[in-house]
Amino acid sequence: xxxxxxxxxxxxxxxxxxxxxxxxxxxxxxxxxxxxxxxxxxxxxxxxxxxxxxxxxxxxxxxxxxxxxxxxxxxxxxxxxxxxxxxxxxxxxxxxxxxxxxxxxxxxxxxxxxxxxxxxxxxxxxxxxxxxxxxxxxxxxxxxxxxxxxxxxxxxxxxxxxxxxxxxxxxxxxxxxxxxxxxxxxxxxxxxxxxxxxxxxxxxxxxxxxxxxxxxxxxxxxxxxxxxxxxxxxxxxxxxxxxxxxxxxxxxxxxxxxxxxxxxxxxxxxxxxxxxxxxxxxxxxxxxxxxxxxxxxxxxxxxxxxxxxxxxxxxxxxxxxxxxxxxxxxxxxxxxxxxxxxxxxxxxxxxxxxxxxxxxxxxxxxxxxxxxxxxxxxxxxxxxxxxxxxxxxxxxxxxxxxxxxxxxxxxxxxxxxxxxxxxxxxxxxxxxxxxxxxxxxxxxxxxxxxxxxxxxxxxxxxxxxxxxxxxxxxxxxxxxxxxxxxxxxxxxxxxxxxxxxxxxxxxxxxxxxxxxxxxxxxxxxxxxxxxxxxxxxxxxxxxxxxxxxxxxxxxxxxxxxxxxxxxxxxxxxxxxxxxxxxxx
RNA sequence: GGGCUCGUAGUGAAGUGGUUAUCACGCCUCCCUGUCACGGAGGAGAUCACCGGUUCAAAUCCGGCCGGGCCCGCCA
Numbered sequence: 314x315x316x317x318x319x320x321x322x323x324x325x326x327x328x329x330x331x332x333x334x335x336x337x338x339x340x341x342x343x344x345x346x347x348x349x350x351x352x353x354x355x356x357x358x359x360x361x362x363x364x365x366x367x368x369x370x371x372x373x374x375x376x377x378x379x380x381x382x383x384x385x386x387x388x389x390x391x392x393x394x395x396x397x398x399x400x401x402x403x404x405x406x407x408x409x410x411x412x413x414x415x416x417x418x419x420x421x422x423x424x425x426x427x428x429x430x431x432x433x434x435x436x437x438x439x440x441x442x443x444x445x446x447x448x449x450x451x452x453x454x455x456x457x458x459x460x461x462x463x464x465x466x467x468x469x470x471x472x473x474x475x476x477x478x479x480x481x482x483x484x485x486x487x488x489x490x491x492x493x494x495x496x497x498x499x500x501x502x503x504x505x506x507x508x509x510x511x512x513x514x515x516x517x518x519x520x521x522x523x524x525x526x527x528x529x530x531x532x533x534x535x536x537x538x539x540x541x542x543x544x545x546x547x548x549x550x551x552x553x554x555x556x557x558x559x560x561x562x563x564x565x566x567x568x569x570x571x572x573x574x575x576x577x578x579x580x581x582x583x584x585x586x587x588x589x590x591x592x593x594x595x596x597x598x599x600x601x602x603x604x605x606x607x608x609x610x611x612x613x614x615x616x617x618x619x620x621x622x623x624x625x626x627x628x629x630x631x632x633x634x635x636x637x638x639x640x641x642x643x644x645x646x647x648x649x650x651x652x653x654x655x656x657x658x659x660x661x662x663x664x665x666x667x668x669x670x671x672x673x674x675x676x677x678x679x680x681x682x683x684x685x686x687x688x689x690x691x692x693x694x695x696x697x698x699x700x701x702x703x704x705x706x707x708x709x710x711x712x713x714x715x716x717x718x719x720x721x722x723x724x725x726x727x728x729x730x731x732x733x734x735x736x737x738x739x740x741x742x743x744x745x746x747x748x749x750x751x752x753x754x755x756x757x758x759x760x761x762x763x764x765x766x767x768x769x770x771x772x773x774x775x776x777x778x779x780x781x782x783x784x785x786x787x788x789x790x791x792x793x794x795x796x797x798x799x800x801x802x803x804x805x806x807x808x809x810x811x812x813x814x815x816x817x818x819x820x821x822x823x824x825x826x827x828x829x830x831x832x833x834x835x836x837x838x839x840x841x842x843x844x845x846x847x848x849x850x851x852x853x854x855x856x857x858x859x860x861x862x863x864x865x866x867x868x869x870x871x872x873x874x875x876x877x878x879x880x881x882x883x884x885x886x887x888x889x890x891x892x893x894x895x896x897x
Numbered sequence: 898g899g900g901c902u903c904g905u906a907g908u909g910a911a912g913u914g915g916u917u918a919u920c921a922c923g924c925c926u927c928c929c930u931g932u933c934a935c936g937g938a939g940g941a942g943a944u945c946a947c948c949g950g951u952u953c954a955a956a957u958c959c960g961g962c963c964g965g966g967c968c969c970g971c972c973a
Contacts (some may be wrong), residue, residue, distance in 0.1 A: 341936085342929035357933065376923085395933055417923055420907060425922055425934085428926035432965055485973035505973085532972040657902090659969085761973040859966095870966065 319353035319402045324386045331356055331405060335378045345371040349382060352448060355403040358382050360476035362580045367410035377416035383409040396428060405406065436875045438866055450855065450863055458519055458525060460574055461546055464566045470548060471525040475510035477503060477527065483825045484762060486530035492891040498785035505531035508763060512547040515840040523548040525534055525847065534858050537793060539848060540872040549842030556643055556786050556800050558741055558842050567788065571736045574852035580604060580737035597718020602792030603737035607721045609635045609714065621682035623666060627707035629878040634707040637717050638695040641725050642702035643671045655722055662716040666705040670697045739789050746781040756796040756815055760785050766811065773810050784790035795850050798843020805833045
């Protein structure tokens with residue numbers, strides 16, 4: 314009878330077979346201990362010289378040999394029990410030993426405290442995956458999938474697989490292209506998201522769609538962004554014209570994942586809704602981490618008549634003066650403050666003014682430029698107390714928000730304000746429909762062109778296009794964007810107008826979104842949906858800071874699979890078949 | 898595309914101009930009957946990423962180049 318190591322303790326007195334890898338061998342000369350590891354755990358084998366054949370084989374064993382061991386499970390004497398091992402109360406006295414496969418010494422150490430570099434771990438991922446942590450990750454991911462599916466099915470969503478071999482999207486991220494063999498010069502593309510397909514499913518009469526969808530984007534990766542492919546919980550609901558319906562339906566899923574899957578604590582029972590502009594004003598970010606305060610405080614009106622040139626200059630130019638109070642920051646050294654100043658400068662600030670509150674007084678090079686009433690207002694509005702520093706940003710509103718938003722994160726990191734056991738969720742709503750492209754000074758889509766502008770056609774006529782708001786929402790988890798969605802634009806008339814604002818005619822829209830806009834002409838129901846980033850959720854819920862840690866076989870930061878050596882060159886005939894000229 | 902940073906036995910690290918490049922783990926040989934991070938004795942293993950320069954002398958300084966990581970751009 315073959316059993317798993319997790320069951321060993323219940324088989325005392327039985328003769329069983331264990332199969333697994335050699336975790337370690339302790340050869341005492343006349344007595345050999347082997348720790349055998351399967352995917353459930355570790356069990357100690359004892360091989361004695363009396364079982365000569367097994368003993369001879371045991372002497373040959375090395376780390377990571379694959380073996381099968383048959384013998385009697387017996388209780389250990391009290392003083393021989395190992396409390397550090399789940400099966401430490403018992404051991405297997407081996408009668409028969411079989412070496413199923415041998416192993417060369419491993420190129421990376423799996424069980425020591427010295428962890429191999431990520432590069433080597435990825436090259437030998439099939440070994441890295443043997444580590445208990447990675448085994449746990451794989452099963453956690455499968456558990457996450459199951460919980461998501463259960464929730465979606467309970468809520469009467471229907472999973473539909475949409476094409477992987479699809480069409481290039483003219484807007485958005487860089488596509489992975491697939492040359493067509495049958496149609497010379499034409500290309501398929503891997504979908505960046507099933508966006509258009511799911512909207513067409515709504516037109517097709519499906520009430521509620523979902524999919525654990527693979528998405529493909531050829532953009533440079535980050536620690537929280539995979540290269541190439543990633544997975545989304547993609548969903549869409551018909552006859553929904555209010556994003557709140559999508560938010561309130563999906564919110565319990567994420568909450569339950571926090572408390573019942575990750576066993577973490579929600580910062581608040583209610584998930585706050587923040588408008589985009591409110592988030593930018595208070596946190597300097599559209600994905601604020603709400604686990605800590607450090608809010609941005611607008612002091613423009615209090616400093617309107619300031620004699621301090623930097624403040625006055627910013628305000629007369631139409632900008633703002635905002636501040637961030639950092640409790641306990643008076644302990645910062647000069648060089649630490651300098652490094653925060655450098656960060657502020659990389660974000661576009663000219664410098665970083667600050668007031669130190671210590672010993673009952675205000676210490677700062679800039680204090681002499683400020684009136685007592687101004688200092689009092691600053692202290693009152695920021696709540697600054699002894700031991701704090703108030704840092705200032707004075708510039709155009711967008712610059713100040715960006716600089717202080719970045720500093721807010723840096724301060725939180727420096728002062729360790731992120732509680733790893735707490736998950737803070739929030740929804741960011743009402744994104745601007747259009748934004749100004751700083752480089753080209755041209756109007757462009759803020760988020761995506763498929764959302765419904767709030768107010769529809771009438772709103773699009775507003776002279777200030779930047780004031781138009783999209784019925785578009787993101788969910789943020791501890792500072793990471795984990796969901797993006799919107800009420801879709803299902804009206805051909807509004808769709809054409811959305812593009813017309815940017816100067817595109819109907820032919821432009823038809824050429825790019827012909828299938829979808831064509832479908833909308835045949836009774837498209839109002840619909841709304843969203844997509845949750847599964848990898849990112851799993852990363853944050855498992856406390857990882859690198860998203861590659863939650864993927865079995867990720868590409869590295871250069872988009873290379875160092876294990877499989879992809880991308881790779883292909884044979885010339887393959888290229889010929891695809892009508893691609895060979896480049897030498 | 899840009900910025901910062903790292904590259905030293907199989908693995909992880911130490912080594913900021915000067916003998917034979919150090920340590921831990923791993924590996925090999927021998928010894929060991931209660932270990933569980935077993936222990937003991939011995940041994941092998943390095944193009945200090947690569948190329949060039951400065952110097953009496955370079956792992957160390959300088960230039961270049963390749964590779965990794967993080968960030969900016971980018972990610973509708």
